[in-house]
Amino acid sequence: MYSYFHSFHSEWLKKRRSAASWLTLIGALLVPIVMLISRYDSGGLAAANRLPHLWENLYARSWQFMAIFLLPMGVVLATSLITQLEFRSNAWKQLCTTPQKLTTIFFAKLSVILVMLLQFFLLFNIGIYLEGVLPALAGGITYPTERIPFMALWRANGWFILDCLPIVALQYLLGLYCKNFLVPLGVGLGLYVASMIATQWRYGYIIPYTYSTLEWLGNRSSLSTSHFHVWAAGYSVAFLVLGYILYITKKEKG
């Protein structure tokens, strides 16, 4: 366990100033910033901040763009970029000759990606909060009167995180296995496009990149929510186990 924490710390340092960490920051704050500008521009902020369902509305509008496009694409890119750090830096061979188990390396790197995903969600939610609060702090506009429905929002965030996990697991598998960055990126883009096409298909849930869109569609989708959540969890575990086996049994380690 001790070596896992050291390994995690080391992996965390590597992503400093990397494209993946910038992507997490910019990707999480992009939608809230655009939405905030749009709120200012459209006027009527004072009235809007007194509406009974202000937070639900802000949340729904922000997630509309995030769930369908930015989240799956961001996860594809960030996961591939993190694993590519080693290939681009010629560092796999150095990493695999450090005194740590390959299992430790596998899970430390995966943990960094998962923590970055949580960081992304946290920043995005802070962004949504600021959408509502910043105009009031800037002055002249009433502070939102509605209390933030924390439990409902956290539950919804939890489902979105689960929806992302199959993408993380598959992109991680591909990123560890393929030296060429275009392979994980190409597969990720391909599956994302396929998931968009398959959204209206009744068996669309079999494509592992569909779930955040289905989450957003909710009752508008022909699938029940719990149904595709089971698929998401199943895919995540299956890709993770497969990725681990492929990584451990790889003939050439670096």
Added chain:
Amino acid sequence: MPPTGIPADYLYRMSPFCLETAGLTYRFSRHNIVLDNLDLRVPEGSIYGFLGPNGAGKTTTLRLVLGLLRRQQGRISFFGHPYETSRLATLKKVGSLIESPSIYGQLTAVENLLVWQKIYGCPKDRIATVLEWVGLANTGRKAAGKFSLGMKQRLGIAVALLNDPALLILDEPTNGLDPAGMVEIRALLQQLNHQQGVTILLSSHLLWEMQKLVTYTGIIHQGRLLYQGPLDQLMAKHEGDLETIFIKLTQH
């Protein structure tokens, strides 16, 4: 059979070699044998020059002994212990630079070393020491991606030295270095060997450079060791400098 009461691996433990391979064979395919029954023996305290023409199997050997390639046939032991059963303990005592250096381009030299320091658990002040040794103490906030080829190579050597290794494995360590840089690195390696007793295994094409540095040598050609032993014995047995002897051996 070892006498009663002596561990089964006693032969390993009695070994005077830092690194030893026995019958090491590696094939890329059925008919493409890269290493053929290689018995490499790196004596403790030596600077071992592993020489061979391009494609002779030097890098494959180094990658195999470090576990970067899966072993197919033969035995590998470090410090008298089989590698398979002592991988983690072995890697704590080994520093390596294989082919091009491993550099995270967006990080500074210090940050690059911090990445490895966390894993090795060595003292933080070791970072300043190794950077001083390789002449990179004053690179400040400059990203390693903007370093010259020689500076990257020096940083790679610093990474290999970070864990205070008992055995240093360097594959073409002077690649990209200017003549002054080569002299500096040679002096550093000699100092490490003489003052700290670090055993060094290095491969290089620069035979005149190796002649000035190594005490022991192994010459490999088409996956087979043609010679292994002290350099002065090799020089005494043949006429000419190391380059002449090397060409003579590898062309027969």
